[in-house]
Amino acid sequence: MSRSAAATLLAAVLLLASQASGAQGSTPAALEAQPLRAGLHVVRGAGCNVVVWTGSDGALVVDSGNAAEVPQLLEAIERVAAGGVRLVVNTHWHPDHVGGNVALRREGATLVAHEETRTRMNARQTIAIHELEVPAAPREALPVVTFDDALLLHLNGDRLALLHVPGAHTDGELIAWWQSANVVHAGDVYRADGYPFIDTANGGSLAGLVAAIETVLSRTDARTVIVPGHGPVSNRAELSVYRD
Helix, strand or coil, rough: CCCCHHHHHHHHHHHHHHHHHHHHHCCCCCCCCEEEEECCEECCCCCCEEEECCCCCEEEEECCCCCCHHHHHHHHHHHHHCCHHHHHHHCCHHHHHHHHHHHHHHHHCCCEEEHHHHHHHHEEEEEHHHHHEECCCCHHCCCCEECCCCEEEECCEEEEEECCCCCCCCCCEEEEEEEECCEEEEEEEEEECCCCCCCCHHCCCCCHHHHHHHHHCCCCCCCCCEEEEECCCCHHHHHHHCCC
16 A cells, blocks of 8 residues: 555544544434325434324324434424324334334333234344344333234324235334325335345245235335335335345
């Protein structure tokens, strides 16, 4: 390496170190609720994409992010759902999707998920690919309403269909589809920011993931707003490319 290249590399390292040091003492950035359709917003930056559904029957949240981002997430939700959250739906059990369950339940929300999600949360789990040990969730974080194949929720002038897609990202995966609004939250069946992560140690499979994506594609059209578990809000054409 030449002296000039070495000097450039050293300067870059020092700059990154300085930025990291400053970031440690800074206040966490506020999270914004991005409008999707009438009564529907997505909050990004809370560990996963969180959808907030509001209306005359109350607010519902799909996924609750990382535990570390709960204060910022609650502030973002409060800005669009001042009356509090009535229901929380978890697309699966991973910590970046259930971290706010306890806080939201303490504020009066009812937790909803697939039966396998509750089973996973109720015992110690290992996410092998990340070498991560996840302790059993506290009782307050556990879903109190569970289902096997599908559940319909009638709120705010729309129907929210919760559909189990077995053996996809995990064994308890579900997608959430607002039928009138034509909006889908695909959870981690779809990551718009990179290659899929399939948790094979906890019931996920490549075949199941592809089948789940096909299920989403079969229920959508060119106007459908598709919210991935991670990454920017998307559409059917982009999900099709991801499937391929």
